[in-house]
Amino acid sequence: MIDGQVMQQVASPAAVTVQFEHCSLTAIDSATETAPEVADFAARVFAIDQAPLLRVQLADCANDQQLLTIATHHIVADGWSLGVLVRDLGTLYDAAKSGRPAVFPATIDYQEHQLDQAVLSETNSESSSAYWLNQFSDVPQALALSATTVDRTKFAGSYANYSLAEPLWAQLKDFTKTNKTTVFVTVMSAFTAVFSRFSENGDLVLGTSVAGRNTELVENLVGMLVRTVPLRLNAAAGIGFEQLVKDVRTTFHNALRHANYPYEELVSELQTRGMKGRSDLFDVLVEFQQFGGDSAGPLEGLANNGLVVTPVELTLKTSVFPLNIMLAEEENTLGAAIRFDTEQFGLAAWTNCGRASKPCWTLCSTTHKSRLNSHRCYR
DSSP: OBTTBOOOOOOOOOOOOEEEEEOOOSOOOTTOOOOHHHHHHHHOOOOTTSSOSEEEEEEEETTTEEEEEEEEOTTTOOHHHHHHHHHHHHHHHHHHHHOOOOOOOOOOOHHHHHHHHHHHHHHHHHHHHHHHHHHTSSOOOOOOOOSOOOOTTSOBEEEEEEEOOHHHHHHHHHHHHHTTOOHHHHHHHHHHHHHGGGSBTTEEEEEEEEOOOOSHHHHTOOSOOOEEEEEEEEOOTTOBHHHHHHHHHHHHHHHHHTTTSOHHHHHHHHHHTTOOSOSOSOSEEEEEOOOOSOTTOTTHHHHTTTOOOOOOOOOOSBOSSSEEEEEEEETTEEEEEEEEETTTOOHHHHHHHHHHHHHHHGGGTTTTTSBGGGSGGGO
16 A cells, blocks of 8 residues: 555566365366356455465366366456466476476566556547546436446346347348448447437447557566446437447547546546546446457467366356446357346346347348337337
């Protein structure tokens, strides 16, 4: 703590102790319900003043299977970093097996990168501050997602999974290509249409995040580099979907130019200017999941060494935002893990939301020229 503020200190490299456990599972696959001892290990709270903010557990299960769990605090590693860690683990395994030294891709020192970012932020601070304060000179009303007022300090959450039907996914990609944009912009436009129903006059803010990795050296760095970006969007009833996509694309590109301006500083500044009763500008965070490592996947390095490696899904009962939609392109579909606040919503609410959102994806097909207020997803 310095002057009452929590400060991050980069410690010298240190060994991490691997905790060994016996696993109660009799078999492991991608659909396995995680063993209690593994879930408890992953969910254990970190003391952020006690390094390292990383822990590792290896659980010995039946049939000569082992379950490896790597847990990190989010201030030291983002989702991309987990891919880098797994890839480097494969490199270390190969080196130990072959007797050769481990060779890792070139990267940059974390402290050096942070200093570079500080200089960049300082250089563009004035223009970026002006951009964001202009965007939020007035702050839209929060989305009326629920009539229930809840305690947002509990962070209790759960997940629901959803995926697009293959024909809709094909239509979405065709629409994206025709309109010379990206899948992210198309998807964010569809979600803008969905959530505009819970806004005042179609004026709303959706959050997203960017990886913050614009060079190959930074791509190989383990750290929390993600930047939170609020997007102020408008899906007024009379707008057509193609025009909405253009507006979302412009807003997103402008926001990217100023993404180095810390979101937390923006919120703090708006609070000093009179924004009351809000600790965030948005209730819905929409993200595309990105993981570092080789293009073929970070597990390839382990699998190439004769190991059979299967990722196992682990659901932690937490949610930072009322609603976090995490998207990933999968084979023949677009998958989404919907993480939601269980104090505010029940599982049935977001199961129904997946069904109710389906008409909005058809905006990317034959009806994309129609106005939003004539389409079922808007009503």
